[in-house]
Amino acid sequence: MSSKNDDSYFVANNAEELLRGLTNKESYILITKDYVKEFEDNTELPLSENEQLGFNLGFRGNAGILSEIFYQLINKFSDGSKQQKQIDSRIRKYTVKKLADGELLLYLRQLDY
Numbered sequence: 001m002s003s004k005n006d007d008s009y010f011v012a013n014n015a016e017e018l019l020r021g022l023t024n025k026e027s028y029i030l031i032t033k034d035y036v037k038e039f040e041d042n043t044e045l046p047l048s049e050n051e052q053l054g055f056n057l058g059f060r061g062n063a064g065i066l067s068e069i070f071y072q073l074i075n076k077f078s079d080g081s082k083q084q085k086q087i088d089s090r091i092r093k094y095t096v097k098k099l100a101d102g103e104l105l106l107y108l109r110q111l112d113y
Contacts, residue, residue: 009105015042015083022090027111029094031104039104044088045096 010026012018013035021029031039094106 015039015087019083019087019090021106022087022094025093025108027108029106031106033102036102036104042084042087043091045091 009028009030010021011030011032012021013032093109095109097105099105
């Protein structure tokens with residue numbers, strides 16, 4: 001069962017709980033060790049900040065709009081469950097950080113600014 005722990009992280013132990021946290025736009029989502037492997041195997045992770053910067057520079061800042069259109073089209077016609085497609089789409093608003101204990105922390109990109 002997902003919940004918020006003392007550090008105010010939304011805890012996700014499976015895809016259903018992760019999707020709930022992403023849908024609610026939780027600021028911090030903790031992916032537990034038990035779910036990390038499945039998460040990494042099934043989820044299309046967003047570009048890192050450095051990868052995004054290079055991509056945006058190459059398109060003079062217009063890459064965000066164009067890439068989102070292409071991404072949504074590809075996601076719509078790709079294989080995979082509806083739930084996983086929703087996770088892949090919503091996770092693009094998050095930064096992924098590996099924690100020392102094997103867990104992953106997702107946090108909203110807007111918190112970086």
